[in-house]
Structure formats: structure tokens, C-alpha cells
Amino acid sequence: MSAPRLSYSLLGGMLLVLSSMLYFFQQVLNGLHSGALYALLAFGYVLTNGILHRTNLAYGALFAFCGQAMILSVAFGYQVLWLTLLASVLFGVLAAFLYAALISHVLSRSIFEPLADRSPNAIVVTTLGILLVLSEASRIAADTHDLWLPPMLAEPIVFAEGSGFKATLTLIQVLDCAVVVAAVALATWAFARSNFGRCWRAVSDDPRAAALCGVDVRGVFRRAVLFGGFCAALAGVMASLYYGNVSFGSGLVYGLKILFVTAVGGYLSPPKAALGAAAFGMAESLWAGYFPVEWRDAWMYLFLVAMLILIGAGRDTGKVA
Template sequence: MAYFLQQIANAVPIAALYAALAFGYAIAFAVTKRADLTYGALFAFAGQMFVLFADFGWSRLWLVLPAAIAVGAGAAVVLGLGAGLVAGRYVMRPLAFSSANTVVVASLGSLLLLMEGARLASETRSIWLPPFLSEAILFWSDPQFPVTLTTIQVVNAALMVALVAGGHWVLSRSTFGRFWRAVSEDRDAAALCGVNPAVVYIMAYGVSSLIAAICGILAASYYGNMDFSTGLTFGVKVLFIAAIGGQAAPLVAAMGAACIGVLETLWSAYGPILWRDFAIFGFLVTVLIVMRRERYVP
């Protein structure tokens, strides 16, 4: 029983990460209806920039660890958000309403640019952060198998849940949220009512990029490192989750992604770890095929 409870506790941080990533992806997807690989690249890019600039502040500026982490987080937010806005304004928006294949190819080009830029900036080094906030918090005091999480896991999960909750409140109550819903439902009708779909698209892409950057920072702070293979794996899983049905509803996408995070953790605990990603992607593809709706045109 204690082992199962520990796995459920372990699932909370990864489920929160998946939920926040899916929430951000759905905000941009709702106004474009196009699959975009750039989102996973922005997540990985922000994580790498966080580690790189934190290392710069620690080893070059001789800052204490909290200040070095603050420098890294600030740089990652600025660079991640900036890269997302540039990609959204000059690459994705001109192509957003064209062929879906065109958008995929353009997003792949943005991905390669961000990946190579991060690699050159880090001089092809693998930089690791020192562990911090690693104190264990006890949730179940079983003398043989205590159920614990580290402080960084609890903080990250709380921040990601707050990010999703705050984002949902903004989309539900703010003027931007009303404009976003109008454009996501019918951009032509929204334009006739005085809403500028191009501005809403850039704002949605900026919010999505900001969420990806924050998630990249929080993930790198826990794992201690970030590379593009990890970021793209997260991004592709989120893309599949969104395609199943919550792609235009950020909160639905977040809840579905959280469930996938729990399933992935339980598979890691009770199944062969080498087959974990294969099993998760297979499950997502199967659900996607089952839920696919064909339109019959007489």
C-alpha cells in the first residue's frame, strides 16, 4: 500500500507538468487549428537557457545560488518568450491558415533553429545545476516505506497547478479571454464584430510561449538539466493529448494530460521502463484512432 501511495505522490509533479504544458499548447492551437512542433522546442529551449545562464551567474559572476537561479530564470523567460513571439509573428502567423503540412514543416525549421542555437550557446556541453530544495517532506509515516516528496517537487507542482488555474481564470473572465474564445470559435465572425484575429493570434502565441518557458524552467530546476530530446518527447506527447479532444479547450487538455502523467508514472513503477514511452504513445494513438470522426459527404 505504501509503495502504491508513493507512486501516486510521484505522479503529482509529472501530471502537473503535463497539465501545464497541454494548457499552454491548447491556447495557441485553439486559434490556429494547426499542429505546431515549435511548442516543445520552446519548452526545451527555455530549460536549456535557464541552466546556461544560471551556470553563467554561478561560475562567471560569482553569485550565490539563489541569485544565479534568478538570473537564469529571468533570462529563460525573456529568451523563451522572445523566441516564441518572433516565431509566431514572422513564421507561424503568415502560414497559420494555410496547409497543415506547411505549418508542420515551418515549425520543424523553427525547432532546428532553436535546437542548434541552444547547442552553440552551450558549446555542446551538458550543464547540470546543483541540487536545491531537495529536503524530503513526509506524507505517510510508514516505518518500513515512508511516502515522501522533495520540496522542489511540491513547489513545482503547486506553481504549475496555480499556472493552470490562473490561466483558466484569465481565459474565462478577462477581455483577452473573450476575444480568444471568439477567434477560436469563428475568426471571420469575430473580425466582423471588430476583433482583430491577427492580434489575438500573436497574444495567444505569446501566452503559450510564456507557459512553455515557465514549464521549462521548473522542469530543469527539478531534473537539473534539459536537452532537446526530453523537450520534444514532452511536446509530442502534449500534441497527441491535444489531438484526442481537448485541443481547443485548454482546461480539458490539461486534465487529460494529467491523467497521462499518472498512467506514465504507474507504468514506470509496475511495468518495464524500456517500454514506457512505447506504451504511452501506443495508448495515445489507439485512443486517437478510436475517437476519430469521419465525415460522410453524399
């Protein structure tokens, strides 16, 4: 092979490797955003289920409902109240958090507390009914139409480029990731040092013993449900701002994913659950980048089920030993 042909082949190979690395880097960047949403949802989910120790199918519905409430409130503020777009968005964010506080209040006092000592299936069935109610309420409120927000802060930020390919994230994605990192870091710090964090761990470990030590078990549980609801509302707001829409049925999909992810990682540490959920979001992004996307959810669920089986088998082996 002549020298010019060899040099061209080497150059072509280097460009191919560079393009492959940039494509992989782009999938990693995409995974940061989806992983951030999962991490926030997992953190809030474990706050409730770490004390309740029951499956809560309504959590994903709360996320979708708050996102849909935010979109409808923005449309109402812009079209009816004649607010500016920025004022309408702030109005929508406020509405999402108010709905999250109201629904969390109803769930903790009217659903979780009365059913906490009954069969685990009671809360599963009840929260499934709540999921259907919230999904139908948002569908009826939107008149079965998908309302879309205009693109916001969609300017691309280039992190790397070469061979005509650019690895980018939009400004809204970067802001979403920064907000989640700040929120989870602050919550983790407060959880480790605050009186609420200590009481939460005590109630999660043994609520009766915590009550004998003077811990207000009911108050801790209600605050945990409220903080978890705020995490769902924040995730719903960020998803709405980025995607422009949160569909009525997305609550069940997100809820099941967070349920499986936190079941694998355990309910004893919200920060660890958030870290595991972020890794799950990264794995989803990498799958979508290299394999058929229509099989993504099936294979990810299969992976989580396999992990649950292996973890359960390991625990059983440890007990036998």
C-alpha cells in the first residue's frame, strides 16, 4: 500500500473513532438529563416508602398531574389572564406546587395513615385508584387535548465537536440538571444533619420504638409525604418545561420505573436511591443510542426484575448461612 493511501486510511480511521467517541459522549449527555429526573423522583419516592413500606402507585401519577397542572395553568394565565409568558410560567409553577401540597395532604391523612397497618394490598389497590383518578382528572381538564408549551431556553451548548458532529445540551437541560444536583445535594446534607433526618431514619427502622423515644411518628410521616410530593412537583415542572408536554398516561410509566429502581436499591437511603435512578436513566439513554428504542423499556424492566431476583436470592442465601 502506498504512503498516501496509508495516510488516508489512518486519517479515516481516526475520524471514525472520533465520531464514535463524540456520539457516545452525546448519549452520556442525554442520559444526564433523564437521569436527573429519575433521581429526583426516586429521592421523593423513598421519603414516603422508607416509612410506609408499602407500594405507592400514585407517586408517578402525582408527577404527571403536577406537570399537566403546570401546563394548563400556563395556558390559562397566558390566554385568559393576559399575563406575559414568563409570568404565566411562574403562575404554572406555583399551581403545580400547590396541587402537590394539597394531594400530599390528602394522601397522608386520608389514605396512608388509615391503611398503614392493614394488608399491603390495600394501599396498592387504593393508590392504583388514585392514579386513575388523577390521570382522568388531568385528561378531562385538558379536554383530551395535548397542550404544548413553546420551546424555552432551547439554545444548544456545545461541549465537544469534531468531524462535523457536535455533542450538545440545550440550556434548559443544563439548568434542569443543575437544579436537580443542587436540590438533591441540599436535601442530602439536610437529611444527614437535621432533626427530621434523624427522626426519619428512626421511624423507618422501627416506628414503635421511635414513638417510645418521643418521636412524633405521625408528624414525621406527614412531612415526608409532603417533601416527596414537592420532589414530584419539581420533576413534573422540569419535564414540562423541557418536553413541552406531559401526557396523561406517563405517570404510570414513570411510577413503575421508579418503583422497580428503588426496590432494587432499597428504601433505607434516599440519596442512594437517587444515585441508582440516575444510573438507570443513563443506561436508558445508552440503550436508545445503540439499540432499537422500541425494545428499551422491555429490556430495562427485564434487567430490573433480574436484579430483584438476584438480590432476593442473595438475601435468602445469607439467611440460610
